[in-house]
Amino acid sequence: MNDAILLAGRGVSKSFGSLRVLHEVDFDVRRGEVLGVLGPNGAGKTTLFNMISGDLRTSGGEIRLDGVALGTEPPFRRCRMGIGRTYQIPRPYAGMTTFENLLVAATFGGGRSEAASYAFCADVLRECELSAKANVSAGALTLLDRKRLELARALASDPKLLLLDEIAGGLTDEESGALVALVRRIRDRGVTIVWIEHVLHALLAVADRLMVLNFGEKIAEGLPADVIALPEVKRVYMGIEA
Numbered sequence: 001m002n003d004a005i006l007l008a009g010r011g012v013s014k015s016f017g018s019l020r021v022l023h024e025v026d027f028d029v030r031r032g033e034v035l036g037v038l039g040p041n042g043a044g045k046t047t048l049f050n051m052i053s054g055d056l057r058t059s060g061g062e063i064r065l066d067g068v069a070l071g072t073e074p075p076f077r078r079c080r081m082g083i084g085r086t087y088q089i090p091r092p093y094a095g096m097t098t099f100e101n102l103l104v105a106a107t108f109g110g111g112r113s114e115a116a117s118y119a120f121c122a123d124v125l126r127e128c129e130l131s132a133k134a135n136v137s138a139g140a141l142t143l144l145d146r147k148r149l150e151l152a153r154a155l156a157s158d159p160k161l162l163l164l165d166e167i168a169g170g171l172t173d174e175e176s177g178a179l180v181a182l183v184r185r186i187r188d189r190g191v192t193i194v195w196i197e198h199v200l201h202a203l204l205a206v207a208d209r210l211m212v213l214n215f216g217e218k219i220a221e222g223l224p225a226d227v228i229a230l231p232e233v234k235r236v237y238m239g240i241e242a
């Protein structure tokens with residue numbers, strides 16, 4: 001096992017009936033890095049996340065966390081193994097307060113006792129700049145705060161790997177700057193991050209490497225500046241003919 005690699009996928013494939021969505025994708029996520037995932041709509045990015053988090057089974061291939069094959073482990077067990085994720089469409093419990101949302105994630109996802117969860121959740125709220133909204137109903141939060149809450153809920157299970165699915169969409173430049181600063185802080189305390197994002201400037205502000213998917217295949221990976229300069233990436237992702 002290579003200690004530098006936290007998450008590894010080999011030959012990862014997914015089909016829905018006759019629709020092949022991912023085809024033999026190999027990837028490594030290095031411990032402590034931010035790996036950005038790019039690709040046009042329908043490229044298979046969220047499907048890849050779903051297979052890492054256990055929301056979907058793979059049709060082929062293998063995914064390992066810390067060298068341990070995830071196999072058919074259900075989502076809650078993967079969460080306890082250290083995989084946290086956000087969803088493209090935030091799914092807070094709208095009738096609960098921000099703090100209650102975190103408590104649920106910390107006790108069920110993180111497996112902490114309720115008592116131990118209180119102090120931990122207060123720290124997560126502070127990190128995500130949500131302390132002032134602790135007692136606000138999640139359904140009443142602004143879009144930026146809903147995104148922060150989505151991230152905070154993923155952090156409440158104390159993940160070593162955080163999967164972020166398009167958290168910057170719909171935000172102003174200033175708001176996405178605040179989110180980027182938060183992602184950096186999380187990375188700086190040692191959490192490994194894989195971030196699917198269409199808002200390129202947000203991703204480029206923090207990603208250490210990029211991986212690009214197109215029609216379910218990996219077409220590029222490497223340092224961000226190198227990857228976005230590739231003619232193939234410009235063509236499929238940005239619609240620019242080289």
Ligand SMILES: Nc1ncnc2c1ncn2[C@@H]1O[C@H](COP(=O)(O)OP(=O)(O)OP(=O)(O)O)[C@@H](O)[C@H]1O
Nearest residue numbers: 016019021039040041042043044045046047048088
């Ligand atoms: N449960 C499902 N059943 C059938 N087809 C599905 C299912 N989930 C996803 N797909 C299809 O798989 C393909 C890849 O979808 P996916 O959501 O992974 O793409 P994506 O790269 O995340 O796109 P976007 O950037 O729009 O979020 C799409 O054609 C989608 O319609």
